[in-house]
Amino acid sequence: MRLRASTSGRGGTDARTGRNPVLSIVLYVVLIALALLTLFPFYWMFVLATHSQGTIFSAPPPMWFGEFLERNYTALLGRLPFLRNIWNSFYIALMATVATMFFASLAGFAFAMYEFRFKRVLFGVLIGSLMIPPLLGIIPYYLIIQYLGWLNTPRALWVPAMASAFGIFLMRQYIASSMPRDLLDAGRIDGASEFRIYWNIAVPIIRPGLATLGMLTFIGQWNNFLGPLVVLNQRESYTIPVALRTLQGQIQTDWGAVLTGTALAVLPLLIIFVLASRQVIEGLVAGSVKG
Amino acid sequence: MARTTTSAPPLAWSTRLDKFQRRIAPYLFISPFFILFAIFGLFPIVFSMYLSFQAWNPIQGLGTMRYIGLENYIWLMDDPWFWRSITNTLWIAFAAGVPQHLVAIPLAFALSRGIQRFRHPLTAAYFLPYITSAVAISLVFQTIFGTQFGALNHALAHLATAPWSAWLFGGLAENLPVNWLGRAPYIKPAISILVWWQFFGFNVVLYAAGLATIPKDYYEAAQIDGASGFQSFMNITLPLLRPMIFFAVTLTIIGNLQLFDQPFILTGGDGGTSQAGMTVAMYLYRTGFEWLEMGTAAAISWLLFVLIGTLTVIHFYFFGRSGLETRD
Numbered sequence: 361m362r363l364r365a366s367t368s369g370r371g372g373t374d375a376r377t378g379r380n381p382v383l384s385i386v387l388y389v390v391l392i393a394l395a396l397l398t399l400f401p402f403y404w405m406f407v408l409a410t411h412s413q414g415t416i417f418s419a420p421p422p423m424w425f426g427e428f429l430e431r432n433y434t435a436l437l438g439r440l441p442f443l444r445n446i447w448n449s450f451y452i453a454l455m456a457t458v459a460t461m462f463f464a465s466l467a468g469f470a471f472a473m474y475e476f477r478f479k480r481v482l483f484g485v486l487i488g489s490l491m492i493p494p495l496l497g498i499i500p501y502y503l504i505i506q507y508l509g510w511l512n513t514p515r516a517l518w519v520p521a522m523a524s525a526f527g528i529f530l531m532r533q534y535i536a537s538s539m540p541r542d543l544l545d546a547g548r549i550d551g552a553s554e555f556r557i558y559w560n561i562a563v564p565i566i567r568p569g570l571a572t573l574g575m576l577t578f579i580g581q582w583n584n585f586l587g588p589l590v591v592l593n594q595r596e597s598y599t600i601p602v603a604l605r606t607l608q609g610q611i612q613t614d615w616g617a618v619l620t621g622t623a624l625a626v627l628p629l630l631i632i633f634v635l636a637s638r639q640v641i642e643g644l645v646a647g648s649v650k651g
Numbered sequence: 652m653a654r655t656t657t658s659a660p661p662l663a664w665s666t667r668l669d670k671f672q673r674r675i676a677p678y679l680f681i682s683p684f685f686i687l688f689a690i691f692g693l694f695p696i697v698f699s700m701y702l703s704f705q706a707w708n709p710i711q712g713l714g715t716m717r718y719i720g721l722e723n724y725i726w727l728m729d730d731p732w733f734w735r736s737i738t739n740t741l742w743i744a745f746a747a748g749v750p751q752h753l754v755a756i757p758l759a760f761a762l763s764r765g766i767q768r769f770r771h772p773l774t775a776a777y778f779l780p781y782i783t784s785a786v787a788i789s790l791v792f793q794t795i796f797g798t799q800f801g802a803l804n805h806a807l808a809h810l811a812t813a814p815w816s817a818w819l820f821g822g823l824a825e826n827l828p829v830n831w832l833g834r835a836p837y838i839k840p841a842i843s844i845l846v847w848w849q850f851f852g853f854n855v856v857l858y859a860a861g862l863a864t865i866p867k868d869y870y871e872a873a874q875i876d877g878a879s880g881f882q883s884f885m886n887i888t889l890p891l892l893r894p895m896i897f898f899a900v901t902l903t904i905i906g907n908l909q910l911f912d913q914p915f916i917l918t919g920g921d922g923g924t925s926q927a928g929m930t931v932a933m934y935l936y937r938t939g940f941e942w943l944e945m946g947t948a949a950a951i952s953w954l955l956f957v958l959i960g961t962l963t964v965i966h967f968y969f970f971g972r973s974g975l976e977t978r979d
Contacts, residue, residue, distance in 0.1 A: 421797075471681065493955070495909050496699060498935070500949075503709070553672055608916065619794070626787050
């Protein structure tokens with residue numbers, strides 16, 4: 361990779377692509393313009409979050425930041441228990457993330473490291489479960505949660521999320537490629553139990569993979585809409601997406617407040633993405649390509 | 652094995668325990684998934700099949716469930732709203748899906764072969780919408796699609812009147828401002844634009860991963876033979892990318908047919924003017940949770956499953972073999 365770059369990166373016409381500089385500049389302009397177009401809705405969301413209803417609905421629409429953010433935030437808190445909603449989202453996403461990281465890596469460890477009876481069949485069931493469209497079970501899911509008395513509780517969402525076939529698959533691939541089986545025997549000779557081998561030997565090795573899985577799980581749960589919409593129906597139990605949806609239904613939608621709320625919903629994801637975009641992208645692609 | 656047990660002294664209790672924990676460890680480690688999957692994955696599917704043959708309003712309790720055979724399915728076959736939701740879903744899946752790939756393939760090619768710098772920041776920018784809350788961005792797009800003060804109409808008006816672009820976009824002027832989310836003919840295009848915007852970057856990343864597996868030598872050989880970038884794209888990239896195209900299109904089919912968040916938010920939850928934006932997933936949700944017809948809703952979920960299965964099989968039949976044979 362590095363070698364190639366050094367042999368071709370220099371000079372007027374690009375040796376590797378055979379393109380001349382003018383064409384390459386045109387290409388950059390097109391690619392950057394498309395990137396800006398993609399990012400514009402995010403920028404506009406933050407801009408509108410700082411404007412009042414009056415300036416949002418003016419022509420031309422505002423394109424630069426205003427001074428209404430604080431009042432929008434106050435208005436948002438007046439219409440919804442929004443801090444509570446943020447906490448709910450955070451709590452559900454965190455519980456699902458921690459539990460998934462543990463159970464998925466444990467099961468992934470078993471599928472990667474052991475030979476046992478019915479392994480192929482069980483792994484087949486796991487992969488098969490990825491192909492079931494989630495909508496198929498949505499009605500019974502609601503009934504089960506209702507039967508368990510879990511309506512309007514966070515565990516209605518994070519407990520089912522722990523069974524992440526995607527996570528197990530991701531962890532299995534990661535462990536199989538990064539942990540030598542010899543370590544298993546080495547641990548056994550030292551007299552460690554199988555769980556201790558997982559905990560003391562495997563977990564430190566797979567930390568980067570676990571971090572990726574953690575971020576993907578958190579993002580997925582944080583954004584989840586249909587699940588919370590079905591099992592949460594009290595304002596105090598809402599997660600952010602469901603809470604934002606109720607603002608929309610009001611007769612006089614306060615768009616400044618709505619967009620302040622959406623900005624708060626998107627902000628944690630932006631932070632994760634800025635810090636670890638490579639890991640997030642690679643994890644999501646690896647999961648879907650090999651799945 | 653038998654000899655060791657007869658000749659050696661009986662195994663110590665701790666050794667036997669150790670052997671036992673070794674033997675059951677793998678089953679123990681994978682059991683949480685299978686227990687949870689049984690409760691929250693497998694049982695719901697079986698139960699929704701059962702439910703689809705019942706008439707049931709959940710408010711009245713489990714005892715009021717009544718077996719009605721195929722009536723839910725028969726009723727849906729005559730239900731104009733159901734058919735509308737099917738055609739809406741197919742319309743949006745197609746209009747949002749096809750351009751995703753038409754844009755993503757050349758874009759991934761340009762990113763991986765055409766430029767040397769900023770590959771990652773550009774890819775990350777295209778990818779960002781994919782990981783953001785569909786509800787949040789649908790709300791943002793609701794303001795972008797605003798009739799009087801939305802950014803899209805504002806931009807179109809600008810294009811239609813500005814001297815440098817009027818020759819091309821001038822024809823738009825008489826149709827502006829477009830009531831994107833209020834008038835039936837514009838709702839599906841508006842939803843499709845949003846869905847396209849949210850998912851094309853994901854496909855760019857998929858195709859970039861596919862392109863990375865094509866040996867560089869092929870391009871170098873083509874270049875020596877005097878092939879242009881466009882010719883390399885048509886004769887090397889596209890054929891070798893077929894397995895990935897096949898796979899990415901499969902994901903698009905399955906995902907787009909289950910579209911819920913974006914149309915739900917953009918149409919305020921009711922499908923919009925004459926249900927022009929109501930997808931099957933939305934109709935299923937409303938049937939079950941607004942009109943409390945759980946049996947009918949379960950039947951819709953199975954019909955949706957059949958639709959997804961059918962289209963996936965058709966896709967496999969027509970493109971699967973050609974998509975897979977280049978892999979070897």
